[in-house]
Amino acid sequence: MAEKVLLSMRDINKSYPLGESSLQVLFNVNFEVRQKEFVSILGPSGSGKSTLMNIIGCLDTADSGSYVLNGKDIGSMRDRQLAKVRNNDIGFVFQQFQLLPRMTALDNVELPLIYARVPTRERKARAMVLLNKVGLGDKVMNKPKQLSGGQQQRVAIARAMVTDPSIILADEPTGALDQTTGAQIMDLFEQLNKEGKTIIMITHDPKIARRAKRIVHILDGRLYTAEEYSAIYDEEGVKWEDKPTIRSRRMRRSGNV
Amino acid sequence: MFKDILAMSFKNLAMNKMRTFLTTLGIIIGIASIIALITIGQGVTSSIIQQLSGLGGNRVTVSLTxxxxxxxxxxxxxxxxxxxxxxxxxxxxxxxxxxxxxxxxxxxxxxxxxxxxxxxxxxxxxxxxxxxxxxxxxxxxxxxxxxxxxxxxxxxxxxxxxxxxxxxxxxxxxxxxxxxxxxxxxxxxxxxxxxxxxxxxxxxxxxxxxxxxxxxxxxxxxxxxxxxxxxxxxxxxxxxxxxxxxxxxxxGYSVSNQQEVMNIVVTITDLIMGMLAGIAAISLLVGGIGIMNMMLVSVSERTAEIGLRKALGAKPAVIMFQFIVEAVIISLLGGILGVALGITIAYLASLLIGYQFTFQASTVFLAVGFSAAVGLIFGILPARKASKLSPIDALRAQ
Structure with a gap:
């Protein structure tokens, strides 16, 4: 894997104020993504994966540690610069699609280009290309309400790619879809990845996570590689060391009798 | 981008026609009453001055009291x-x-x-x-x-x-x-x-x-x-x-100059008109508060939208600008309609009362400028609120 490192996180810590004390959500997170990778971050709710996603997506900043995305030091940036990074380098795909209901599919896809100050004609052309790519070339004037869930997510994916960002950041992209449609969306992600897109996907569903080339586990604010994780936890997420051994079970039984 | 934001603002206002109209109405009434009062005031004052001017400054009245x-x-x-x-x-x-x-x-x-x-x-x-x-x-x-x-x-x-x-x-x-x-x-x-x-x-x-x-x-x-x-x-x-x-x-006698009388009359009419315009300005203030109120409602209604726009790369200044533009559009619209209504009222009043109808372009510019300023001032608070929303919280609120 000789591709260059696109995203690099070192010792990221994050805590939120909780009453008078604070709640630490991320502990010394180290994370690296190379170009053309398809990584999924897998973890149950409350594991800190949303916080991690917010930091990766430059929606939030870490308390300590360094974060370099596409050669830019994110940690030192201000709101205005973060907005620019979100616009240029990141394409978001959300669980609830997050399309603006009053706008057509085309307008929705164009939106990031408006903030990138791309001229109208070029904007329309680029948005059309991407809507065709996700298979919605005939539905560009439809409003979100007139589209199915799967189609809405396709519009959202087209929007995520329209600025040609360095990474596509998908947060539970199949969470609001049925099995079949979800699988189709995952097919689309796989295809995009084959074409050279870097994709980071956050999910709680191991089945969906397995569609990615690499899985990173997050649990209680700590990140584990697949190997580290399986050394500590079984498939059901129970720690090996917490599992009762046959011997202890026997001892307990005899003691109780 | 300015063009796009303007188009978005118009679209948003057109979505809630009734609400937009009612908010505009506050400004229309405020501006119309100011324009009508100022125009009527100027007309009446100039009529009185015209009547008095024959008396001239060089007439002195001697009267036995x-x-x-x-x-x-x-x-x-x-x-x-x-x-x-x-x-x-x-x-x-x-x-x-x-x-x-x-x-x-x-x-x-x-x-x-x-x-x-x-x-x-x-x-x-x-x-x-x-x-x-x-x-x-x-x-x-x-x-x-x-x-x-x-x-x-x-x-x-x-x-x-x-x-x-x-x-x-x-x-x-x-x-x-x-x-x-x-x-x-x-x-x-x-x-x-x-x-x-x-x-x-x-x-x-x-x-x-x-x-x-x-x-x-x-x-x-x-x-x-x-x-x-x-x-x-x-x-x-x-x-x-x-x-x-x-x-x-x-x-037991008084010697008074007509010019003094005229000055007093003009001072009094100016004072009364200023007072009335001041009262009318209060209605404009209320109209401005109406705009602020509507914009605040609009911001909380569109929290998710604002969050999304920010996530897609809208800078805080751009979000702020969009909301200020909306407020200014409403108040400018109200200002223009208000001027038209105010002048109509003043014209009808001139027919009824019988003074000479005059209206000055400066009054119109003043009123329109004033209404734009109202939109700007009362739009700032909601717009700042919108621009300061955290994209995370905003996206979470659906």
Whole structure:
């Protein structure tokens, strides 16, 4: 894997104020993504994966540690610069699609280009290309309400790619879809990845996570590689060391009798 | 990008037509009332000034306020005023109620019988006809100096007196009796408006006739016309001295310049109009608060949208700008409609009240600028709120 490192996180810590004390959500997170990778971050709710996603997506900043995305030091940036990074380098795909209901599919896809100050004609052309790519070339004037869930997510994916960002950041992209449609969306992600897109996907569903080339586990604010994780936890997420051994079970039984 | 934001703002406002209209209405009412009041105020003030301007700055009124000291000024007294420096002439005026008699055969009045009526008779001289800048006479001629000198039995009818006695017929050359003395009608006054309206229901005769033959007593009040308007204050002080000498006291009379009266009138109208405009401005303030309220509601309704826009790369300044543009559009729209409504109201009012309708472009620019400022000021708070929303919290709120 000789591709260059696109995203690099070192010792990221994050805590939120909780009453008078604070709640630490991320502990010394180290994370690296190379170009053309398809990584999924897998973890149950409350594991800190949303916080991690917010930091990766430059929606939030870490308390300590360094974060370099596409050669830019994110940690030192201000709101205005973060907005620019979100616009240029990141394409978001959300669980609830997050399309603006009053706008057509085309307008929705164009939106990031408006903030990138791309001229109208070029904007329309680029948005059309991407809507065709996700298979919605005939539905560009439809409003979100007139589209199915799967189609809405396709519009959202087209929007995520329209600025040609360095990474596509998908947060539970199949969470609001049925099995079949979800699988189709995952097919689309796989295809995009084959074409050279870097994709980071956050999910709680191991089945969906397995569609990615690499899985990173997050649990209680700590990140584990697949190997580290399986050394500590079984498939059901129970720690090996917490599992009762046959011997202890026997001892307990005899003691109780 | 500005064009796109403008288009988005219009779209958003068009989505909630009713709400947008009601919010705009607040501004419309505020601006319309300010425009209407200012325009009506300017019209009324300029009408009054026009009425008064004939009185001129170089007329000084001498009046006796206490007849217990002396009964009035004699012709001799007035001649002494006339001899003062800078004095062009003296215009006395004395009035009293006298019996007017019209006899069929001698005159062609509306009445086919002997008709008596009590009417105010004012003794004047030719200066009376300089009172207003607009023409005083509807028809006929003025009472000239030689009428005064010869004490000729001529009279000019006030507008209402003419209407009352002759309807629309021409009375010039007719004879009427005042206290059983024959007077020839030589003119009719225009309908007077403004301050000097007593003429409308009066009969004007030369003051010499009024004093000597109609026994209307001595002059209680007369105007002194100053030849040089720069010397008015000097003349006023001279006249005060002379008055004190004639009256033999420092009280019981007043010497006042018409310009002062005019200044007072203008000050008062300005004050009243300013006060009314101030009250109208309060309604504009309320309208502005309405905008702020609507924008705040709009921001909380569109929290998710704002979050998404931020996630997609909208800078805080861009979000802020979008909301300010919306507020300014509403208030500008209200301002423009308000100006139109206000001018219409002022025009209708001018037809009803009868003042001259004038309107100044500066008022319009002021009002439109003012309304835009209201939108800007009351839009800032909600727009700041929107721009400061955290994209995470905003996206979470659905």
């Amino acid at each position: 206490d007849t217990r000291v002396i009964p009035g000024f004699t012709e001799e007294d007035m001649r002494r005023f006339e001899e003062l420096d800078h004095v062009a002439g003296v215009s006395p005026s004395l009035s009293s109620t006298k019996t007017l008699t019209l006899i069929p055969g001698e005159t062609h009045s509306l009445y086919d019988r002997v008709y008596n009526s009590a009417s105010r008779v004012i003794g004047i001289d030719n200066y009376y006809f300089d009172l207003s800048a607009s023409p005083m006479l509807l028809s006929g001629r003025e009472i000239f100096d030689y009428d005064v000198q010869n004490a000729s039995h001529v009279c000019v009818l006030g507008y209402d007196v003419w209407k009352n006695l002759y309807g629309n017929y021409n009375p010039i050359g007719e004879t009427v009796k005042i206290q059983n003395m024959d007077f020839t009608v030589v003119g009719i006054l225009n309908k007077l408006v403004g301050l000097e309206t007593t003429g409308n229901y009066s009969v004007l005769v030369p003051y010499t006739v009024a004093m000597r033959e109609l026994q209307m007593g001595l002059v209680k009040k007369f105007d002194v016309v100053i030849s040089d308007s720069d010397a008015v204050s000097l003349a006023v002080s001279q006249m005060s001295d002379l008055c004190a000498e004639i009256v033999g006291s420092t009280r």
